[in-house]
Amino acid sequence: KGERIPLTVADFDREKGLIRIVFQIVGKTSEELSTLEEGDELYSFIGPLGKKTEIENYGKVITVGGGTGIACIHPITRALKEAGNEVISIIGARNKELIIMEEEIKKASSKLIVTTDDGSYGRKGFVTQVLKELLDKDKSIKKAWTIGPAIMMKVTCETTKPYPVETIVSLNSIMVDGTGMCGSCRVTIGGETKFVCTDGPEFDGQLVDWVEFMNRLSRYKDSEKKSWDLYHEHTHLCSCGRGIN
């Protein structure tokens, strides 16, 4: 009875045949997923989907990750460094608890800067403040990647706009099949309609119609809340009945 949700492959081990997925509890499905235990199975898992990141030796580049976007930026950061780039990573979250995969990102990049909105860890403030300082200081930065909440990616693109730094974003539209057959994930890029699942998820951030993108993300807000509330009501009853928390 479940729904299909898109999640990024944050890490993989080809020899062991493992992949790593990092998710945040934001609603019914992700909360239900968090109740799975080792040895449990997923009913359905499909992938890999979407286009590959364009990895080249660009010289000096920046990767910016926010929230669970930190997990998503990890494999890109690693691949960029392996391709010979000097990679500066900036990762940020609301507070210390939400900073994830710090060690992995540190290993994957040449330099790492951590920020928290409340200053509980690393630098206080937003990733974009650090980004702006870096861009002002270092004119040799060629390209940037940013993954995080829509609003963060939008502000990041606004920050890099005055600089000659191409900024790639990884869009997180509402998806159903993820194989290009429905267009639920469609976005307007430079005036053209594109499907995030097959044409993306990465696009030139300066060409994205952010207003439309963010409107479309909120399409099912009411249903999402209803579904989550119902799940809580239900699990609460069940837990009481079984005497477990």
Next chain:
Amino acid sequence: MAEMIPPKERVKREQIPMPEQEPKERIYNFKEVPLGYTREQAIYEAQRCLQCKNPKCVPGCPAEINIPQFIKKIVEEDFAGAYLEILKTDDLPAMTGRVCPQEEQCQQVCILEKQGKPIAIGRLERFVADWARENNIHGKLPKVSKKEQKVAIIGSGPAGLTCAADLAKLGYEVTIFEALHQPGGVLVYGIPEFRLPKSIVKYEIKEIEKLGVEVVTNFVVGTTKSVDKLTQEFDAIFLANGAGAPRFMNIPGENLNDVYSANEFLTRSNLMKAYAFPEYDTPIKIGKRAATIGAGNVAMDSARTALRLGAEKSYIVYRRSRKEVPARAEEVHHAEEEGIIFNFLTLPIKVLGDDKGNVIGMECLKMELGEPDDSGRRRPIPIPGSNFVIEVDMVIDAIGTSANPIVARSATGVEINQWGYFIIDDNTKVTTKEGIFAGGDIVRGSATVISAVGDGKVAARAIKEFLSSDKSLRKRF
């Protein structure tokens, strides 16, 4: 046992109408609309068949069912025998009996058609398949020597399933690769429950699996594994991935929140069962007034689904006139009975929205019909200055689909035409690469279930010929 009746009597009898759920009731549920013939009705209808010596109906059926033969068995009340007769060539009878446009196929060439009383072949086929399912009658497993050769089928829609069944019956080792989590293609995500119950699709696919066909779901050929890779593991490949990419009109406002492609709308409702939200997790949004653009079967399905999900008004908006409507007459009739409102000669030019991105209306132009175009239908021409607004709060684009490029991209040497469809030899369904065959919508563009079934059959025959030919003749495999 029922008796054959004299031909004179047969010709006099009228076709038995299909019992159906009342329109007033059925718009509140997703249960099947036609209820199917009773045993008595089926026999009475079957008795009308003239049992032609040279039946025209058989070549009219892309699945090549021996129609007079199975109908004769109905008259003899040997329903199991009728079922096995159909299964000789058609492994999806409950489905083809329901969704085939029989009026353009077997029934169109029925000799009684001239008097306007063709045998209701589809309804009889459906009766037999449903009876067999309810009475637990199964097809016989073929006694053939298992062959070593392996065939990969890409896509589990009607073309892929048919090809797989035919090859399995010949003894080949067959694996179907399906991208979604459930097999069936358009039979599960496209055609709604009220036309084709999903439990029946599941049942018939299970029957095909019993023949030894392996179905691998969650496998996207092109990303999970390329066609090129599969050619190293299989002796032949049949590409039957359909034409699943939605088309949009490319008019302003089309990316507003409540504009769906029919594919998305129907996938949410049919495959993900969003009509049962929140029991099922996938949500769907329904406006009070829904406009469906287009007038094919998919458009009828979408408009009727919107109605069942709670839309107070459900419109069909079509740029041509009633005469050019491509949907099956039966579906249009059902839609009208249910209160779908048809807007003919109407072309949407802009979807209007509020500042939150929600749809509030659709600006349209009136059309008039000009000279016939390439398709033989009169070309619709906009009347300048005839702009008007239909007040709607949701829009469903059902203007057709096109090829999804994922599979083709991963198949070196398999050429596609300008629309992204595979180029094939019509007789053998072989692509520009030896050993790789293709059929169904990914070759002809969006067409019918039965044409896909037909392609699957032809391809199976060609694959058999290819695999049993002298190895030295094969260049690439």
